[in-house]
Amino acid sequence: MWHHPVPKSRGGRDVVPMHSICQQTLTTNFSNSELQRAGMDVGALLLHPNVRKFVDWVANKDPDFTATFAKKQR
Structure with a gap:
């Protein structure tokens, strides 16, 4: 999948x-x-506690791993 950082x-x-x-x-x-604002600044994105927690969790998963997440709460 392709992602637009901005x-x-x-x-x-x-x-x-x-x-x-x-x-x-x-x-x-x-x-x-x-x-x-963050654009390609991965470090800035990783400062968010939910993103950091996700990255730590997914780091040891198989590359084909998929999961369903809750929708954004507004």
């Missing part, structure tokens, strides 16, 4: 490969404005 709605054109559950985690935890 959302298309915010003028993003670049894409990077990203596993679908990783993309789902980002869109669940960040608004488009927040993703626009």
Whole structure:
């Protein structure tokens, strides 16, 4: 799956490969404005406690692993 680090709605054109559950985690935890500000700064994204917890959890999973996550709470 391809991911726009800066959302298309915010003028993003670049894409990077990203596993679908990783993309789902980002869109669940960040608004488009927040993703626009972070852009390609992975370090800034990892500062979010939910993202850090997810990355630590998924690190030892098989590359084909999939899971369902709760929808963004607004």
